[in-house]
Every structure is written in C-alpha cells, then in structure tokens.
Amino acid sequence: MKKMIMATVAGAVLVLAAGCGEKQPYIVYKKGEYQGKPDTRPWDNDQFKGDRTAWEKAVKARNAGQNEYARATN
Numbered sequence: 001m002k003k004m005i006m007a008t009v010a011g012a013v014l015v016l017a018a019g020c021g022e023k024q025p026y027i028v029y030k031k032g033e034y035q036g037k038p039d040t041r042p043w044d045n046d047q048f049k050g051d052r053t054a055w056e057k058a059v060k061a062r063n064a065g066q067n068e069y070a071r072a073t074n
Contacts, residue, residue: 043055064070 041052043052044050048055048058
C-alpha cells in the first residue's frame, strides 16, 4: 500500500513538473519583416482565375441559399 501511494505521488509530481517548462512563442516577425506564409486573395485560385466579380457572385449565391427566410417563401 505504501509503495502504491509513493508511486502515485511520484507520478503526480512528474505530471505537475512537466507543465512548468516555458516554451518560446512562435515568432512571425523578425527584424520588422513578416516571416509567415504570404496571404492570397480568395479569388486568386483555379476556380475563379483571379475574377473578383465571379467570386463575389458565388459568395452572394451561397449566402442566398443559406437564408432561411428566402428559402421558406419559395
């Protein structure tokens, strides 16, 4: 019984000690320059081929399909 209690206490100490470490934050800026992945516009892809108006029409059509008030009247 005493060995089991000691093992439990030792396990608890190890678990608590594991959470005490300090991790370095992921640095995305270095010397004033962004180091992450460059962002692209949502319409710059194979589907829309850079056509912003086609992308906007597709988004509006998708949003209209999700409008429960408009769908209920049809």
